Amino acid sequence: MQTFRLALPEHPDHPGVEQWAELRAPSTMRAGDAKALRKAIRLKANAGGGWDKTFSMGDLDDRADALLVRVIVNWSYELPVPAADPDSLDEIPIDAWETLRDAIEPHQEALDFRNRATTREPTPADSSASRTISGAVIPDPSTSQTTTS
Known part of the structure; x- marks a missing residue:
């Protein structure tokens, strides 16, 4: 499997210690990854039978976490990788989480059914x-x- 190592910001509790995450390459995205990402999209029907266009910033967070669970294969944190425990993503520093979110933009583009x-x-x-x-x-x-x- 093709992977790459991403440098993460320093952990505030461990200054001077290099932090990193190993992610699958965007070219390795498969149907199951697309399905997991789509399951994180919440659409609600309104009373008229159309789609409720309510949007929450949490929707983007859920999509990012759904994908991070599938693409992070290893990391330097003393936490289980997200595939083993998705709640681990809630325990990493916010700067690291934002770096990971930025890093998966190519993964999202590879899976984005709207652009196909x-x-x-x-x-x-x-x-x-x-x-x-x-x-x-x-x-x-x-x-x-x-x-x-």
Whole structure:
């Protein structure tokens, strides 16, 4: 697995001690990582059936922590890595947490479903009477044939 070491700010309780975290490379992001990130997004339906557009800064924190749990593979803190105990993220200095949040921006971009192409060009193997969304071939209902018995 490809990883990189990130230097973290000095821990106030341990001055002069080098702090670091080892993170997976953004290129190693997989479907499970995207699912975990999406689960951290809270959308609520309003009474009219649309989406409630209420936003909280805590939503961004939850998304960051969901991803940090999956990408931190080791660190210098005398705490369990977040994969073993997600609450460890609450115990690190705020400067270190902010450094980690900044470092996972490329990871988030790699998983951001809003920025991915939702259509692709048809290939010769695709039917001329189909359209594609994210690589799935969806038959054109105007050319579908139905049979009755």
